[in-house]
Structures are given as C-alpha cells and as structure tokens.
Amino acid sequence: MSNSADRDDVLGRARVRDTAELEAYYDDLAGFETGALWTVANDIEPWEPTPKSAPVLWRNADLRAQVLRAIDLVRPEDAGRRVVYLRNPKRREVSAACGWLFSGIQVMKAGERAGAHKHAASALRFIMEGQGAYTIVDGHKVELGARDFVLTPNGTWHEHGISEDGTTCMWQDGLDIPLTNALEANFYAVHPDDYQVTNLPANDSPMTYGGPGLRPAMDKWDKPYSPLLCYRWEPTYEALQNYAKVTDGSPFDGVKMDYVNPVTGGDPMLTMGASMQLLRPGEHTRAHRHTGNVIYQVAKGEGYSIVGGQRFDWKERDIFCVPPWVWHEHCNTQTGDDACLFSFNDFPVMKKLGFYAEQALEDNNGHQILIT
Amino acid sequence: MSNSADRDDVLGRARVRDTAELEAYYDDLAGFETGALWTVANDIEPWEPTPKSAPVLWRNADLRAQVLRAIDLVRPEDAGRRVVYLRNPKRREVSAACGWLFSGIQVMKAGERAGAHKHAASALRFIMEGQGAYTIVDGHKVELGARDFVLTPNGTWHEHGISEDGTTCMWQDGLDIPLTNALEANFYAVHPDDYQVTNLPANDSPMTYGGPGLRPAMDKWDKPYSPLLCYRWEPTYEALQNYAKVTDGSPFDGVKMDYVNPVTGGDPMLTMGASMQLLRPGEHTRAHRHTGNVIYQVAKGEGYSIVGGQRFDWKERDIFCVPPWVWHEHCNTQTGDDACLFSFNDFPVMKKLGFYAEQALEDNNGHQILIT
Amino acid sequence: MSNSADRDDVLGRARVRDTAELEAYYDDLAGFETGALWTVANDIEPWEPTPKSAPVLWRNADLRAQVLRAIDLVRPEDAGRRVVYLRNPKRREVSAACGWLFSGIQVMKAGERAGAHKHAASALRFIMEGQGAYTIVDGHKVELGARDFVLTPNGTWHEHGISEDGTTCMWQDGLDIPLTNALEANFYAVHPDDYQVTNLPANDSPMTYGGPGLRPAMDKWDKPYSPLLCYRWEPTYEALQNYAKVTDGSPFDGVKMDYVNPVTGGDPMLTMGASMQLLRPGEHTRAHRHTGNVIYQVAKGEGYSIVGGQRFDWKERDIFCVPPWVWHEHCNTQTGDDACLFSFNDFPVMKKLGFYAEQALEDNNGHQILIT
Amino acid sequence: MSNSADRDDVLGRARVRDTAELEAYYDDLAGFETGALWTVANDIEPWEPTPKSAPVLWRNADLRAQVLRAIDLVRPEDAGRRVVYLRNPKRREVSAACGWLFSGIQVMKAGERAGAHKHAASALRFIMEGQGAYTIVDGHKVELGARDFVLTPNGTWHEHGISEDGTTCMWQDGLDIPLTNALEANFYAVHPDDYQVTNLPANDSPMTYGGPGLRPAMDKWDKPYSPLLCYRWEPTYEALQNYAKVTDGSPFDGVKMDYVNPVTGGDPMLTMGASMQLLRPGEHTRAHRHTGNVIYQVAKGEGYSIVGGQRFDWKERDIFCVPPWVWHEHCNTQTGDDACLFSFNDFPVMKKLGFYAEQALEDNNGHQILIT
Numbered sequence A, B, C, D: 001m002s003n004s005a006d007r008d009d010v011l012g013r014a015r016v017r018d019t020a021e022l023e024a025y026y027d028d029l030a031g032f033e034t035g036a037l038w039t040v041a042n043d044i045e046p047w048e049p050t051p052k053s054a055p056v057l058w059r060n061a062d063l064r065a066q067v068l069r070a071i072d073l074v075r076p077e078d079a080g081r082r083v084v085y086l087r088n089p090k091r092r093e094v095s096a097a098c099g100w101l102f103s104g105i106q107v108m109k110a111g112e113r114a115g116a117h118k119h120a121a122s123a124l125r126f127i128m129e130g131q132g133a134y135t136i137v138d139g140h141k142v143e144l145g146a147r148d149f150v151l152t153p154n155g156t157w158h159e160h161g162i163s164e165d166g167t168t169c170m171w172q173d174g175l176d177i178p179l180t181n182a183l184e185a186n187f188y189a190v191h192p193d194d195y196q197v198t199n200l201p202a203n204d205s206p207m208t209y210g211g212p213g214l215r216p217a218m219d220k221w222d223k224p225y226s227p228l229l230c231y232r233w234e235p236t237y238e239a240l241q242n243y244a245k246v247t248d249g250s251p252f253d254g255v256k257m258d259y260v261n262p263v264t265g266g267d268p269m270l271t272m273g274a275s276m277q278l279l280r281p282g283e284h285t286r287a288h289r290h291t292g293n294v295i296y297q298v299a300k301g302e303g304y305s306i307v308g309g310q311r312f313d314w315k316e317r318d319i320f321c322v323p324p325w326v327w328h329e330h331c332n333t334q335t336g337d338d339a340c341l342f343s344f345n346d347f348p349v350m351k352k353l354g355f356y357a358e359q360a361l362e363d364n365n366g367h368q369i370l371i372t
C-alpha cells in the first residue's frame, strides 16, 4: 500500500476494497451512465493540488531567431496572427503555456497590418522590441514602445500593425484562450470591414486615463475592463522606484505593483491580472506557493528563479512560467542594478471563484532545496 | 475542403498551407517547446462553442433501485459518502455529469452518520425522499425535507446523517469538483474530531435568515456565500405560485426564481447557482441556448424537454442535463397541474468571468426540429 | 470659567482671550465676509454631539381623535394630503418630528383618493388601522393591511386611496423632507394626469419579490431602492418569532430585524431604514446611544422606554422618538406576551457618510437613572 | 394672490383656506406637539430648491494681508488652528462658506507646529504659498508644495507644521464641519501625546499610491477614504494637458478631472470630492446648475465666472462659491494661456443620498443674462 493510500485509510476518505459483488455492481452502474463515487473519490478530492503543467524557461536567445524566421515563411494575412506560441510539454493538448493560459511571441515588420477581429477570450501584450507598433482596440489606437503593457479585452475589436517608418517589432501575447475553451465559451468574429476605421486621436486612452489619482469628470465608463489600454514602461518603472524608497517590499516578491483598472482599482480584465516587480541588487526572495498560473517575462536585468526545486537562470526578454501550488523564489544576481519581472496571471479567476490559496515555505529558512 | 474549412478561408483566420519548409520549421519549433500558432489557431479560436458533454436523462425508475443496492454493499464510514454518481458519457475522464459539474445520488439509512470533512469545492443538495435527514455545516444543523435545497459551501466543515427514528433518505448532490480540479485548486481535510460538536439550536440558519425582505439587525455576515443554508420547498413553491399570478414568465423558462443569498441578493455560492421553475399546465417554452452547464431534477409533475434536438420525457425525480450552447425547450404535458423543475448551474462562473452568452432560437417559431 | 471651558483649556482647542486689538481685528475680518476660526472653533467642533431634538411621546389616545376631526375639516383634494404631523418642540422651524425626519398621521375615508405626485424626498408608511387602503407607486398598486410597512421611494409617482367598500384608514407617514430641504435638494411635481393609470395586476410587487431567499430569474431591477414596496405584517411577525427561538437577541434591542431590499440585502431606500423588533415578556434591554434619529411606533403590546433619563409609557399605536446620541432602553411590561416596536431611522445617511457611532452604557449595570 | 400661490392652486398641492374653525383646530393640534401638514406643505415641499447661501468672491488681494496679521495676534497653540474662515453672509449661524461646507485660510510660519487632534469631520487643504509645510495624517508625513491637494480624512489623527528652514505658508482648508454638526455627528479628541511620533518615511503615501494605473501588490487598504493623501500639482497639471489634447471637454466645465481614491476609483473621502479643471485660452463655458455646494480656488490664470447672474472676476488664489441650483458659467479671459480652477464640493453626499440633479441652461445660447 502506497504512502498516499495509507493517508487515505481514515474516516472521511474512500477505503472500500473491491469484491466480486462490487465489481458486478459497478458493471451495472456503468450501464446507466453512472458510477460508484468511492471508486474515484480520493482521486477527484485530493488533499491538495498536484501540478498539471511543467515549469519551463523559454530563452530569448533561442526563440528570437525562430520567431524572426516566421517573417519570411508566412504573411499575417494568411496566418491570422504571426505568432510562435509557447507550448508547455504537459499542456500540449490545450496549446497552453501554463495551466489555462496561452502565450506566444508575435512578430511584424514595418508596414504590415493584421486584420481586425474579436473573441470572447481576453488578450494582453508586453512589448519586447522595435519601433512603430500600434494596436487599435474598439477604435482607440495606441502606439507601443518597449516594455509597455497593453490590453485587448474580451469582446473588443482589435488589430495590430507597424507603421511604414517603423522597424520589425516583437511582443509577447498572453491570452486566456485555453480557459475560454475549457469553459466552452469562446466566440470569434472577423471585422465586417477587415480593418477598423477611426477618427479618435491616437493614444486617447492613455492620455485620458493615464494620470495618477485622477478621473475624467465626464467619464461614464462602465465596461468590465480597464479604459486604460496601455500602461507605459516609464511611469511604471518610476512608480516602482518611488515605492522602493518607502517599503521593505514583500518577502516573496520584492517591490511589486499590480496593474489596475484606474476606474475601479481592480483587475484590468475579467480573467487576467498583470504585475511588474522590482528586485533590488542581490535580493533573493523567500519561497512561497499559491494557486493560479503565472507567466513571467524579464523586463530588466538578470538573475534566476527556483521553481519546484529547479533553478532557471534568466536575462532580459526570457520567459518562464510558475504552475499552481509549486514553490518558487526569485533572485537578482546583479550587485549594482535592480531587476524587473513583468508577469501575467489568472489570479482574477482564482479569487472570484474563491480558489486562491497561498502558503509560505517554512523549512530551510524559506528556501527550496535544489533538485539535483 | 470541408464546410468549416471554407468558412475559415478569410482574412482574420489561419489559412497557411503546409509546405516542406514549414514542416521543417515546425519541427524546429517543437524542439524549443513552441509551435506555430497558425497550425492550431482555428481550432483554439472556434467561431462558437461546440458541446463537450452529451445531453443525458437519468431516470429515477432506473437509478433508485441501483442506489438502494449500495446500502448493503458499502458503509458510509468506508465510502466516505455513499453516492452513485452521474457519469456523462463524454466526460468520464473528469467524473462529471455535465461540463465541469459533478452530480450524484446519495443514500443513507436511519441512524447512519458520515464523518465531517471540508474541501475547496462547493456542494449543494436537493432532497429526493425520506424523513429524518440532517446536515451540519460549520456547526449549524439543518433538518431536511423532500424538495428542500441545501448548501454546503466551499471551505465549510460538513457532515450528514439520518436520525435514529428516520427512514432511508436519498438526495441529489451537486458539486463543482471537476472545475476545482481543472483549476488545480482543490484541497481536502477530514475533521480532527471526526464529527462536529455543536450547541447551536437546530435550524438556526433558516430560522434566522428565512424571512422575506428581512435581515437580523445584529448580522455581521461577511462570508462569500449565503448564511441561509436551507431553502424550504413550501415557501419556495408558494412564492412561485404567487409570482405566477402576476407575471407572464419567461418565454424560455416559464415562471422561474433563482435561489439567492438573502444578505446580498446574489448567488448563494461562489461557483454555483440554483433555480426552481414552474411550467403551467400545458406550457411549452420556446428554445434558447446559452453558455454554462445546467443539471435539472424534476421536482413536481411530468413532461419533456428537447435538448439538442432530442426529446427527453421526464417525471418526478428524474434528472437531466443541458450542456453549454445546446438548444433546449421544456414542456409540461399535464393539462391540470403545474410542473416544477429544480436546477443547478455554473452560471456564476460564466458571469463573473464575462463568459455568459445567450441566444433565442428564431427559426420554426422558436422550436427545435427533432432529430430522428 | 465653566466646566466645559475648563475642558477646552488644552492644546488642540481654541483658548484665545479677547483683547481690544483682537476685537478690532474681528471687525476688520467681518468686513471681508470672514471671521477668526478660534472664536467659533470650540462651538463648531464639540467634543461630542448634543441633542437638538427633544424626546417626545405622541399617544394614540390623544392623537386619534384629533386626526379624525380632520376628515370633516379638509378634503384630500385641497390638503394635498390629509395629515396631522408630529412637531418636535425643538424642531418646529423645520417641521420635523426628530432631527431631519418628518412624520405624521394620515387619514382617509372610504372612496377617497388623493392625486399622484412625486418628489425628491423619500416616504414610507406604517399602517395603523382600517380596511381597503391602497397606494400606487409608479403604476404598482399595493393593498394595505394593518401593520404593513410600505415604501414610496424618492422620485416615484405615488398616490393613495381607500376602496369604496373600505373603512376609514389611518397610517403613519415617515419622510426625509427636512433633510432634503436642508440639503437644498427637494423637487416636486404633480402628475400630468392627476392620477396614474395602470394595467399591472394589484400587489404585483409583493407577489414578485416577497418570497424568502428567491429572486425572479428575469429580474433586471437596477433602481436605488427596493422593488419590494410592501412588507406584510404576518410574515414579518412570523420571522421574528422564528428568529426569537434561535437567538438571545441584542442586549439593547431584543430580537430585531431590519427591513431590506431583497435585491441587494441593503437599505430599502437611500436615506431611511426601518426595523421591527420584538421584546420578550418582561424583557428590559440595556441602554445604549448612537448617532441618527429613530421614530418608533408600537406595533404590539405595551411597556415603556427610557429616553434621555425620561420614562415614556407606551401601548399600541403610540409613537415616540429617540434623538441622536441620547441614551435609550426599552421594556416590555407584559408578563405573558411579546411586544413589538416598529421604527424608522436615518441610519443609511449616517452610515454612508461615515457618521454612525454607537456606545453602550457601562454604569449602573447598563441602565439609566431616571431624571426626577 | 402671488404667482407662486397661483402655481400652488392645483390638485396635489395644499390650498386650504383658513377658517375660524380651522384656526381652533390648529390651536388644539399645537397642544399635542402636532400641526396640520397642509399649513406648511407647500413650504416644505417646494417645486425646486431655492438658494440658502449667497454667491461670494473672496479676493486674495483682500484676504492675504488680513490672514498675515493673525501671525502676530495669535499662536497656533492657543488658537488650535490659526485660520481666517470664510463666512457666507447667509450662513453665519453655521459658520459655513457655502451650504454645509466650511472653508478658511490657514497660515503658519517657519518652525511652528500645531498639535494633533482628530474629529468626525473630514478636511482637505489646497496649498496657496510658501515652502516647508507638512502635514502628518495617522503617522504619514506629507511635505506640501504650492497647488498640492491634501487630505485629512474623518477620524484620522492629524497635525500641521512648517519646517525650521521653511517660509510662511498659507493654504485653504475645506471641511464638512457644518454638515457634521447639522447631522449631530461631530466628535473631537486631542492626541494623548499632543503630537504624533512616527517612524514612517516622509511622503510614503504619495510614493506608494501616486503611480498611474498601479497598486502595491501587498496593499490591504480597506478604509473608507483614499490612501493617497496628497495629489501633487505637477502630475495633475500634466494629466490635464494630456487630456486636453484628446477631448473637447465638457460644455460646462472645460477639461475637468476629479481627484479619486486610486484604490477604488471613487471619491477621495466620504463626504467631499474635489476637482481640477482647465479652461483653454478664451474658453467661455455654457451655464448649468446642479444640487450640491462648490467652493473654487483659482489655481492658475485669470478670468471670471457668472454665478446666479452676477459676474465675479478672479485671478490666482481668489476663492468663490457656487451654491446649490444656481446657474453658473466660467470664462478664461486670457488669450495666450490656460486657466485652472481647483474646487471642492459635497457631491459625494448628494450622490449617495440620491439628491444629485443637474440642468443645462437652454435659453440665450446657454448664457446667463447679467443682473444689473
């Protein structure tokens, strides 16, 4: 009897031993599209979650060249979106990077434009490189710079492009497509005119909603996502630096800010959150674990993270994931500069449904033992 | 080229044709735990949801005898819970009755008692027959009668039993266990004392919170679920009859009331809702479809439902399910009496995440053509 | 120097002594529509509130005959409403019964009908006697019985009447008119057709929203007040009796329930709340005080209340008020029956603005010393 | 019969003519602390609000010298606060600047410090001139510069001072003291240690909460007011300029932003809101009126406002008020520069209680006729 079976040999767990009579009963039940709960109870009511995704590091050094190859291989008009997606080895069947989150790297070159569509899934982007990229969301055009964080919320018409005088641009996409599919709720439509026509001034969203502690007095925003569609890198990094001067930060995350909907102070979109965190020179956080999936991109600096006992060394534009209920800790190995990690997650799902749980590692002074 | 492939041959969809060069590229991508989005895009971004569960009718006439057999085959102390669960033929791998919802029929006899435990999954019950059943939720004991609707919310200690002078009792269980597992958020614990000890008066929950339009002035309830743990049949049926006198009802559902948390007016639990609906004598509703899973139990009367073009004839205590985005309509075939359908669903999940969608059938005067 | 002046002779209070130079300065300031804060600071920033209203008991034995006299003296068509209002001796200039709350007793006889109007002020009624009364609120007609609690929320068209086969009816009105005027926000309009025309079935509001723990599934109610316009006495009293079986109640209020908006669980209207409380045979509560004004009507039984050290003996249909921050306690002097107090208040105002405060009397075992 | 009396001679208004019999009745009613509603009904239910405050302009040119005189006349330790308050000629009895809002100008010189206290009333400040001012709110010290907007919310310990190397500083105070007193809810306490002792880094509040679209991930803020205690002028003015590039603005207010609690997107405090609005060169807005009181301070530029038909010419640091339901329009008379108006108001009170109403002037192309 295994260790787990031992633990299950208590009142309140299923511990029925099979008999011939029971086997016959089970056969009869199957004939009525039913089963005996006690034959599956301990499996479907585990003591705690066990990870269904692998921790993975995707190195920009590896991926960048592969992504660039796609430019000559497919056109956006044929591909829909020219994206190399991150395929978690344990989530291949749902095309997910981690859990129910999709992620990929999109590349476009100057003058290219991908048609407008909409879907029930929500999307976000984190800009990696290039000049001249823009996205248009329900008629609001936003010009994008490196390390900007951008929203294309569920149900909005959206399209991307690069201006004629721009350069080849790359960004990371994050979507809840696997979740939307799992919940059988995905809908898709292409724009009737292929592309949106708009008279709104460019960047009207960040220029209207990007002020601190302010809200346009005429504002009637009532959609379930943020009207601030683009969170610029510069004020974000400045805010982190200011905050770092007056806080010790979190033992698990260093100096961390969540991107929020300025109209509510809550999540920017219904199903996904995002954060930027700063690790001070040499800072090595303590390990914790929680439910929910997190996908990181290194925005600045270098260091490593230990995820599930495995060390992943990272530098700028590397991407890695932390599956649910897996211990993780972060280290900025630089002695003279801070490191910044962008991340997005499905915490809004976990929190709205009452499924968010968190635990600090007590042993070994809060640090994991590396698996060798 | 299939019909669906035709529809996908438009700007905004993936329509890249495989070439040897691309195949080589795909191989290279796989080596980096990546893939080309356009090879899966149309699959993971479908035009609309396609059902992953089958519509199923479970007849009480079939199930009752099978469930009763379990009394002699297993003891609650060994089974954890003596439950025959409903296994959707297309959801066997997750032990679900429909989508991400679990359901089963539990049976206990006089004097039996099942130990206390708790879990991150939420549970509800709808009482089918018998006298003397009770449940204890975080120390609050509730005595249960036929057609009462009962909550055991996420994270609460709970246990069930039948009083010594009771009779064999049966009820339907509904849980979000498959969802909780899919989201990797299930936790389980058995009570340290096996059973709860409580000094609270029996039925304190319905006697405190069961008044209409009233709230105890001292109330400080701040948990994310209803303090009203049991919704009795008699006032529910009376409310439906009153409401029926002043409403035409819904074209799709007849006279329908949702069970709500009286402290907020919202969902009784974070992940599941429940309703009771009344169909007038001879009423045949029009068809609609929506996202979210619904599992029905016939509380009163007889009739049929057409689900996805299939007719399912039902009578009291029969159970059937309606998967997401499948057309459905209901008919009370009795000419002299109303019929009542209890149902529970995962609409709270769909609505909180922005995934709820609904559509009325326009063709054929709102009625489905039966599949023959 | 008075006791209060002593207490003010500390750092943080104004304690500037007048001089000739200062007097000249004050004169100059007055010329610019200004003043020196320190000359009024201690007055406008008191240590705690001092009551501006007197505690008053209005006996039904006194008032009933006076109110009936009005039937022959004025017609509703000329009076607007045939109401004798309760005039607090210390609030005559604002026609208030207590603080910023208006209250009066309205009387109508069989077949009378008062025209429809609307106003920014909110109104409520508590029915005292008679058969056949009705009110129509935005087209929803409600038939009224003794001890029913009824809403006519801010901005709704409303009118009252007595059916031809009814009897002379009396009810207590409660309104926030003085508050609305103080805040310079009162608007008034008479109905363009004098009376509302409606095809809605009578009592559709309580028949739709009067079920416990239920909400019509089609409901789209989004107004800032309760769709349940009438809270019947019978289920209210039954709920209190049930609750009394499982609670010790409040030391200050006995067994008390607040009337709530069933769609939100919150206040029935934006500015006024209401409650029904039950005092067990012989129950004498402990004294407390709080901000906010409360006006009581005795719904059942007899007893007394001590308010600000004064004893007020009451029986059915007597009305009394408790001004802000005045100690009060209640006593049911009956040994064989419970007593019930209906009350309404402006707690929603106090709570929304952060002004609610409460204190228990510690001295003398929680009981006031009577002022002799 | 007056015009107003004419208007009241309709069904739905009181139009009872006095008779000897009625006079006798009124005398009897008075003996029972009651009255006949119809004798006061039209007064207490007016067709619309009539202003209880006068529009007033307080010129900095007048006030500054008077305020400075106070430095030599009183010490903060004796005055509590060295403030010259603005006394509306029609609100002298409640020491209000407009409606239920208090305002005054406070002055302190280098090295002065006023003791810590707290009260149920909320306070805000708008800095007019000087260097080295600071305020400490519940231990959070904020250093203040010209045109910063600062909060000292209800119930917080607060104190002000000027650093030893600072200069004489002046700021406008705004409080809801008259409202708090009218609602009989004011409480006051002096700090047990006279001054607060704190180890928190200076400006931790704006450095933590002053970033745009961001929220500290560790934040557990749950108080009913903003954790951002100081809104700096520079980012506010920058936000207005950005917003001006992408909006036409409001016809009544130009380009206007409300200061908000970044954690909720709502009002910064429970009872008072505040805004900064920019009028483009030469912009003359259209007139509107609304309930609620507004007190303005000119933050930048010059121009005039027409309030209730009276023209008030203003320049920097002038203060003026707009009483409820009085028409008002604003004009920037400068041709080469924008003008900015800071204002605070009691709109949160009006909106929470359902009393906010607004109307655009239709006549004369939206402009008032000056009263001559």
Ligand SMILES: [Fe+2]
Residues within 6 Å of the ligand: A117, A118, A119, A123, A158
């Ligand atoms: Fe998309």
Ligand SMILES: [Fe+2]
Residues within 6 Å of the ligand: A252, A288, A289, A290, A328
């Ligand atoms: Fe983490």
Ligand SMILES: [Fe+2]
Residues within 6 Å of the ligand: B117, B118, B119, B123, B158
């Ligand atoms: Fe369970």
Ligand SMILES: [Fe+2]
Residues within 6 Å of the ligand: B252, B288, B289, B290, B328
């Ligand atoms: Fe349905």
Ligand SMILES: [Fe+2]
Residues within 6 Å of the ligand: C117, C118, C119, C123, C158
């Ligand atoms: Fe009225």
Ligand SMILES: [Fe+2]
Residues within 6 Å of the ligand: C252, C288, C289, C290, C328
């Ligand atoms: Fe009280």
Ligand SMILES: [Fe+2]
Residues within 6 Å of the ligand: D117, D118, D119, D123, D158
């Ligand atoms: Fe103060």
Ligand SMILES: [Fe+2]
Residues within 6 Å of the ligand: D252, D288, D289, D290, D328
């Ligand atoms: Fe205005």
